Amino acid sequence: MPLPSYALGAMEASVYAPEVFARGLPSVLQPAQLSEGDAGAAGSTANATAPLLSLQGIALSFGGVVALADIDLSVRSGEIRAIIGPNGAGKSSLINVISGVYRPDRGQVRLAGVGYTQVPTQRLAHLGVARTFQNLALFKGLSVLDNVASGLAYKVRSNFAGQVLGIGRSRGERRDALSRSAQILEFLDLAAVRDRLAGTLPYGLQKRVELARALVAEPRLLLLDEPMAGMTASEKSEMADFVRAARDRFATTVVLIEHDVGVVMGLSDRIAVLDYGRKIADGTPEEVRNDQRVIDAYLGIASDNEALSCDEGRAGI
Amino acid sequence: MAAIAADFSAPVLPKWIAPVLLLAFAYGVVPLIGSSYLFEAILLPFLALGLAGVGLNILTGYAGQVSLGSAAFMAAGAFAAYNFNLRVEGLPLIGSIVLAGIVAASIGIVFGLPSLRLKGFYLAVSTLAAQFFVQWALTKFSWFSNNSASGVIDAPRLSIGGFALDGAVGRYLFALTIVSILTFLAYRLVSSQTGRNFIAIRDNETAARIIGIPVLKTKLLAFAISSFIIGVAGVIWAFAYLRTVEPDGFDLDRSFQILFIIIIGGLASIGGAFFGAALIVVFPLALSRLGGFLLGDVFDSGVLDMSQRIVLGALIILFLILEPDGLVALWDRVRRRLLFAWQST
Numbered sequence: 040m041p042l043p044s045y046a047l048g049a050m051e052a053s054v055y056a057p058e059v060f061a062r063g064l065p066s067v068l069q070p071a072q073l074s075e076g077d078a079g080a081a082g083s084t085a086n087a088t089a090p091l092l093s094l095q096g097i098a099l100s101f102g103g104v105v106a107l108a109d110i111d112l113s114v115r116s117g118e119i120r121a122i123i124g125p126n127g128a129g130k131s132s133l134i135n136v137i138s139g140v141y142r143p144d145r146g147q148v149r150l151a152g153v154g155y156t157q158v159p160t161q162r163l164a165h166l167g168v169a170r171t172f173q174n175l176a177l178f179k180g181l182s183v184l185d186n187v188a189s190g191l192a193y194k195v196r197s198n199f200a201g202q203v204l205g206i207g208r209s210r211g212e213r214r215d216a217l218s219r220s221a222q223i224l225e226f227l228d229l230a231a232v233r234d235r236l237a238g239t240l241p242y243g244l245q246k247r248v249e250l251a252r253a254l255v256a257e258p259r260l261l262l263l264d265e266p267m268a269g270m271t272a273s274e275k276s277e278m279a280d281f282v283r284a285a286r287d288r289f290a291t292t293v294v295l296i297e298h299d300v301g302v303v304m305g306l307s308d309r310i311a312v313l314d315y316g317r318k319i320a321d322g323t324p325e326e327v328r329n330d331q332r333v334i335d336a337y338l339g340i341a342s343d344n345e346a347l348s349c350d351e352g353r354a355g356i
Numbered sequence: 357m358a359a360i361a362a363d364f365s366a367p368v369l370p371k372w373i374a375p376v377l378l379l380a381f382a383y384g385v386v387p388l389i390g391s392s393y394l395f396e397a398i399l400l401p402f403l404a405l406g407l408a409g410v411g412l413n414i415l416t417g418y419a420g421q422v423s424l425g426s427a428a429f430m431a432a433g434a435f436a437a438y439n440f441n442l443r444v445e446g447l448p449l450i451g452s453i454v455l456a457g458i459v460a461a462s463i464g465i466v467f468g469l470p471s472l473r474l475k476g477f478y479l480a481v482s483t484l485a486a487q488f489f490v491q492w493a494l495t496k497f498s499w500f501s502n503n504s505a506s507g508v509i510d511a512p513r514l515s516i517g518g519f520a521l522d523g524a525v526g527r528y529l530f531a532l533t534i535v536s537i538l539t540f541l542a543y544r545l546v547s548s549q550t551g552r553n554f555i556a557i558r559d560n561e562t563a564a565r566i567i568g569i570p571v572l573k574t575k576l577l578a579f580a581i582s583s584f585i586i587g588v589a590g591v592i593w594a595f596a597y598l599r600t601v602e603p604d605g606f607d608l609d610r611s612f613q614i615l616f617i618i619i620i621g622g623l624a625s626i627g628g629a630f631f632g633a634a635l636i637v638v639f640p641l642a643l644s645r646l647g648g649f650l651l652g653d654v655f656d657s658g659v660l661d662m663s664q665r666i667v668l669g670a671l672i673i674l675f676l677i678l679e680p681d682g683l684v685a686l687w688d689r690v691r692r693r694l695l696f697a698w699q700s701t
Contacts, residue, residue: 162568170566172563180555180558192549212549253567256568
């Protein structure tokens with residue numbers, strides 16, 4: 040695999056958040072410091088420029104349920120920015136607001152200096168934004184190669200008549216799309232499954248194909264909605280390596296939602312923590328890790344409940 | 357990972373061999389050996405319904421938009437071709453047919469507009485509007501049928517470049533040519549970028565929108581192309597097969613019949629439409645022969661009609677459960693077995 044694997048040690052130890060905090064973070068996550076060093080350097084060069092993406096006072100509610108309340112967030116060019124939080128904290132809602140799937144009740148999304156009340160979903164690819172979905176959103180009836188090539192569909196200018204007759208720019212477009220998709224498949228180590236139907240692949244590979252489909256357009260901003268959900272520890276570390284390599288190779292800015300705090304700590308430059316739709320912390324992994332409110336949000340302040348449910352669980356077994 | 361990739365050995369023959377051989381047989385051998393019964397009762401309806409199935413499969417199988425209005429588009433095509441032929445002086449038959457397809461496509465776009473907001477079952481119900489509206493309009497306004505008292509009109513004689521195609525064989529060759537050309541173009545379409553966009557919208561509309569596929573435009577395009585093909589199928593049905601044009605032949609039953617064709621034949625498959633059409637056309641004939649042979653006089657047309665519906669209904673249920681990918685998947689499996697057996701000897 041042509042990927043840096045320096046942070047692999049840290050990734051192997053990825054575990055659920057509460058245990059990480061309970062066991063004492065530093066010892067588990069120490070090896071990840073190397074990658075944090077990298078990130079610091081990237082961050083400082085980007086500091087001077089305006090943020091690529093910034094959210095200002097985003098609020099969103101469904102009926103009476105507040106999903107997001109007054110969220111501010113800025114993402115610098117070239118960084119890997121993680122958004123974490125317990126279940127129902129509003130992480131996916133936030134990604135859906137950024138990609139225009141939801142329209143926020145209040146607030147503004149600024150993308151490369153242009154403000155939007157609702158980001159135009161249909162123009163997202165043209166704006167240089169690509170995303171993946173929490174639940175697999177591949178086109179099951181297309182081959183892996185065609186799924187990835189569909190990531191370039193927004194560029195297609197030929198019409199259906201030209202494509203049917205094989206005239207005009209349609210041939211060149213297809214050739215170009217196929218060669219770029221093949222490169223991405225090579226890059227993400229998917230070349231061996233390129234002709235299989237996407238729906239027949241194992242889960243972990245499907246997640247990776249989705250990443251490939253997003254990457255093939257070489258977006259400026261890549262939104263990843265739980266790219267490692269449901270993966271085994273080794274798959275997670277592999278995926279983390281791919282995300283980092285993609286950032287390095289395409290100079291893509293990454294916004295990443297993830298459940299697994301261990302993976303996030305090693306991978307991201309800066310982390311924002313959501314809880315009940317509010318941002319409770321924002322900073323480097325080191326700062327977030329030591330933030331009392333983050334620890335409370337993950338472990339629960341009244342630890343009686345936790346202990347109780349643990350006991351019940353044991354009694355059940 | 358290499359093990360995953362190497363699942364099936366590729367067939368030894370190139371893909372185009374089978375269709376080319378089939379066409380050579382259909383053009384070179386069938387006209388010589390076929391009886392008039394074969395053309396009139398089997399091959400002509402088979403070709404018309406097969407083409408209609410190809411049209412519906414583009415919309416429903418590939419683009420995922422369920423439609424119950426196929427017969428309406430067939431009727432629109434048939435009546436439009438009749439009227440162009442009647443009212444436009446000196447327009448060649450092919451011109452009437454192309455224009456009829458365009459009329460059907462326009463009606464398809466209008467009744468495809470609800471698909472921009474409706475999905476699945478609700479869309480299917482809204483396409484019923486096309487079915488009822490078109491049939492009503494054709495019955496209500498006698499201008500469409502040239503003020504004929506019965507509403508049933510004779511189709512014009514088929515001729516291309518002064519060459520009359522009146523006999524059963526001539527009409528068969530006429531239908532075969534149109535069906536072959538449109539089927540080939542449909543095949544090219546579904547394997548083009550537009551066809552892949554159809555599949556993308558069918559499989560995940562949100563993701564398709566996010567990656568920048570023009571969803572609204574693509575859906576309407578699917579309606580337009582599908583209705584064009586179904587409209588031309590309607591022309592073949594009326595001009596070459598029945599040789600009369602009447603609204604009653606294009607009722608809701610016909611729409612369902614075409615839907616059954618693609619379900620039984622195989623959704624999202626061009627060849628599947630023809631497998632399905634063959635079954636739908638041959639099956640009632642076979643059933644009536646079999647029934648007459650086994651039960652004699654008891655098996656009259658009433659019993660035939662009833663048993664036909666029962667067996668067809670049972671077949672559809674069986675297919676949905678046992679082989680959701682249709683006859684074409686079944687055929688693929690058989691062919692692969694045969695190839696494998698042939699290679700290993």
